[in-house]
Amino acid sequence: MFSHSKKWVYPAALLFLVFSVFTGIAVGSIHIPFMQIAIILSHHTFGTSLNGIDEAFHNIVWKIRLPRVMLAGLVGASLSIAGASFQGLLRNPLADPYTLGVSSGASLGAVMVLFFGWALPFIGNFTLPIISIAAAVLTIFSVLLFARMIEQSMKLETIILTGIIFSSFLGAFISLMIALTGDELRQIIGWLMGSVSMRGWSYISLLLPFFIIGSCWLMYLAPELNAMSFGEEKARHLGIDVQRKKMMVMIAGSVLTGAAVAVSGTIGFVGLVIPHFVRLLIGPDHRHLLPVSMIAGAGFLILADLAARTIISPTELPIGVITSLIGAPVFAIILMNRKRKGGVA
């Protein structure tokens, strides 16, 4: 259906991801050569022998760095694909889980689970992502309802403004709970600003099922997202059951956001920056935009995490600091371009 000239983007994105994974594992207080990483990964995937590999290296790679890199990748992929979908749905290049307030909603859910020590029956550890997701869904519906109350046409700025209001409001509750906790203050704040460190394999297994469900669901909805980019009325005329599909996109996007926030805190702007650059490269067709954003987002967050833990080593920066440093200026540039071009970004 679409031009095949942009197919090179897939291998390029995958190459970028592989490079990020290897670099993310290799760099640190102890340097591990790419070749050794390849042998260790091959051992765990294909059962090849580990001959000549230092046991300490093996432990660092398998127990510490790989889970961290994978978690960063999954979170980056989740947030990017969710951001791209929200942007298409709301016809708004500035929408992403962070600017819409969905991340804050999910954070509040997660903090409440930690604060009250909740554990839902039968699902145990999954209480954290489930509550986060529920809070994320609740937040996006509230934000959109509220934005619609302010202004029927739901202009881009109105939605973003509403997202910021919700973020601040929900943030106040988080601050309140942190104040009431007293101890471990620094740790919770660190978590809030986003971190993928020291989470281990268990966090990956918390995120993975939701990532698979959410991203497959959104990619399946890509044609509908293309149509809805032209407005809900046009989409309806093209034969789309707009109310249902809209609901699906919002829920799928919230599932990804909620699960990502539950394991890593709020990492801002990933969902804004990555789809924006991918769109510049391959155009807005969601059938390619979503998978490419997913791959590129994973690579991007792995590198952002690498920067966060090495820039002022041995102290670690929250990863959200890095993404915001990059993301906020991009946000400003998109806004300025949009004003200059009179609506088309």
Place this chain on the structure above:
Amino acid sequence: MLQVNELSGGYGSGLIVRGVSFSVKQGELFGILGPNGSGKSTLLNMISGLIKPAAGEVLIKGRPIDSYSPKELARIVAVLPQMTSSQFAYTVKETVSLGRYAHQTGFFKSWTERDEEMVQEAMQRTGTAAFSEKPLSALSGGERQRVFLAQALAQEPEILLLDEPTNHLDLPFQKDLLDLLKRMAADGLTVVSIFHDLNLSSLYCERLLLMNKGRIHALGQPVDLMVEQEIRDVYSTEVQKQPHPEVPKPQISILPERVLSKEAVDIDAHLLEHHGGHLVLRSPVPLKSLSSGVIGAGWGWRSTFVNRHVDKHYNIDNYEQEAAAFFIENGFNLQETVGMMTAVYMEDAAWRKEVQEDAYVFAVATAGAGNAVDVTHPRSSWKQHPAPGTINIWVFVNGKLSEEAFVQGIMTATEAKTKALADRGVLDVSTGTTATGTSTDSILIAATQNGSYQQFAGSVTPLGIAIGRAVYQSVTASLEKTARRKGGL
């Protein structure tokens, strides 16, 4: 194909459309008209299934619209809204391809050869194939509208709904779009379109629905609907109807408020300019004119009137080009001028002012009896008399004339001319009978369209009497002068 029964509805609680019923046959081009806020768009949105009616029903191919799934409906009904935009830079082809959504089935929604074929065809028909790889944002408003038309056509619809489709289009594209719709309607597509432009809708639609305040004001063929009274009632605007010059469809013109000049314009002898070879009358205001002649024949608003003497051996073969060149050379604007030619010398022109009650007429004539003809006797062709016209008559009326008054004025003036020839005993040399005119006479009747209204100019009306006397006397006087000149030679 499409039936609407007692449909009422709107946004929220207010009813914008009230009790509207009509039906549209397959292959019909059906127009919806009405002032802003009359409920046209709301009606269209209910027909397209976008908003649910508060009461009544919409039947598409005999089935209620709400019994269709969105996909089923999109395979039958396509919609071209006034304006569609996207925040993202989709290419033309990507945009058109979205029209195939409703036809794509199965879990993976694979792109079939037929999908590609329909997209290509839609782009061809709308002239958008040339920029298929360009992003929408790089196109003009008119080009973008054509892309969305292609998208609607890619849906392979049986019914196409349009909301003021020509709104953002330049004149040639308006015509192209409507011609295309007309052709597709002839191929069986049912087209229902809102129109802003009364005249375009009259030209292209078979039937029109005139909405006012949410109700049907009138429904019928353009001929029945495009009536001054109906349009005035709905739009509260002064309009006048006239026929389209080439198509048997009525056209409506708005009548701007006339700013009346403080001084009444009198067309009479003080406006005549004598230039030896030609006689000119310049009017300070454009006059509504109906004339024969070399330049500016037919209807028009003209302010300069020229009668030009040419030699009697003037080569008549290329007279149009030669005359145009002459008038331009002498500084006359061809758009504003009525020009006539004659072999009669301008010194022999005669004029006469006549006032009868409120009718005020000024007539100018140049008359020579050289080619006098009795029209009631048969002859082979006027080409046998290749001399320029010999009786030219101008009739100016200070007043407002109806169109029938123009026609009757020409009749009356002709009768007066014939009587003048008879009274002077002018004969047709080839038959020996009394002449009725000459072989190439011209006539002009022009009115200021200001002042007293004259609906008729027949022979017993004040205007008719004034025209008759003025023409008779000026033609007679000019005939005498030319006869005296001939006698003197």
